[in-house]
Amino acid sequence: MNQLISAKDRLIFALDVPDRNEAERYVRLLGDVVGCFKIGLELFIKEGPDILKMVKGNSSASIFLDLKLHDIPATVHSALRSAATHGVRFITIHGSDGESILQTASEVKGSGLEVLAVTVLTSVSESQLSGLGYKENLSLNQLVLERALCAEKSGCAGVICSGAEVAAIKNTCGAGFKAVVPGIRPAWGEVKADDQSRIVTPKDAITNGADLIVVGRPIRDASEPAVAAGKIVDEIQSAIVS
Numbered sequence: 527m528n529q530l531i532s533a534k535d536r537l538i539f540a541l542d543v544p545d546r547n548e549a550e551r552y553v554r555l556l557g558d559v560v561g562c563f564k565i566g567l568e569l570f571i572k573e574g575p576d577i578l579k580m581v582k583g584n585s586s587a588s589i590f591l592d593l594k595l596h597d598i599p600a601t602v603h604s605a606l607r608s609a610a611t612h613g614v615r616f617i618t619i620h621g622s623d624g625e626s627i628l629q630t631a632s633e634v635k636g637s638g639l640e641v642l643a644v645t646v647l648t649s650v651s652e653s654q655l656s657g658l659g660y661k662e663n664l665s666l667n668q669l670v671l672e673r674a675l676c677a678e679k680s681g682c683a684g685v686i687c688s689g690a691e692v693a694a695i696k697n698t699c700g701a702g703f704k705a706v707v708p709g710i711r712p713a714w715g716e717v718k719a720d721d722q723s724r725i726v727t728p729k730d731a732i733t734n735g736a737d738l739i740v741v742g743r744p745i746r747d748a749s750e751p752a753v754a755a756g757k758i759v760d761e762i763q764s765a766i767v768s
């Protein structure tokens with residue numbers, strides 16, 4: 527288990543909110559409690575790169591630009607180069623189209639931008655795979671592992687995967703290859719109409735080998751978001767020392 531990263535730095539809060547006002551409210555509330563803010567499509571498309579300046583102006587936490595890029599290699603490469611000028615720490619690309627797209631990651635190495643490949647979205651369940659066109663006997667774990675290996679060989683810094691697959695990925699790809707885990711649900715929280723399917727608790731994710739975890743609604747929708755985030759940091763800490 528990676529014990530070098532502090533518990534706080536292992537917690538990424540997903541700023542899944544509609545606009546700058548809401549985002550700023552959460553950044554002010556959580557800026558000292560979490561290690562990183564994840565900005566996704568909803569907020570970035572609404573507010574553009576100015577939203578990154580707002581986060582930097584209100585917190586020293588790092589930024590994860592979760593745009594899940596998915597296009598031809600030349601376009602992804604150019605998009606990564608543009609992202610590198612924004613001073614963000616992480617960005618995501620889809621890992622479903624193989625090496626040529628994943629290799630674009632190595633072209634921004636050294637820029638400070640770490641490229642994470644999305645293996646399979648954590649909202650996808652095994653029973654959906656054949657409907658998505660995959661062969662009948664392919665397991666979700668196999669698919670995730672194949673994509674993680676391809677991402678590692680192609681020069682990505684790590685992958686996004688569920689807590690159920692993280693141990694196999696760390697074993698296969700090595701400890702230095704980052705595993706970032708969304709689909710986190712603390713035992714004490716309830717998310718209404720949940721769309722996540724491969725979920726784990728913060729403790730289990732860290733114990734299984736996650737370097738960082740992504741938490742959105744369990745913090746965002748809590749009556750006291752900073753308290754909820756603090757409880758998750760404590761849970762991460764207890765998993766690191768146990």
Ligand code: C5P
Binds near residue numbers: 644
């Ligand atoms: O609210 P919740 O904790 O489910 O938020 C999870 C966040 O992680 C969302 O922003 C979602 O887009 C993101 N994510 C995910 N599964 C992936 C990659 C990213 O849930 N495979």
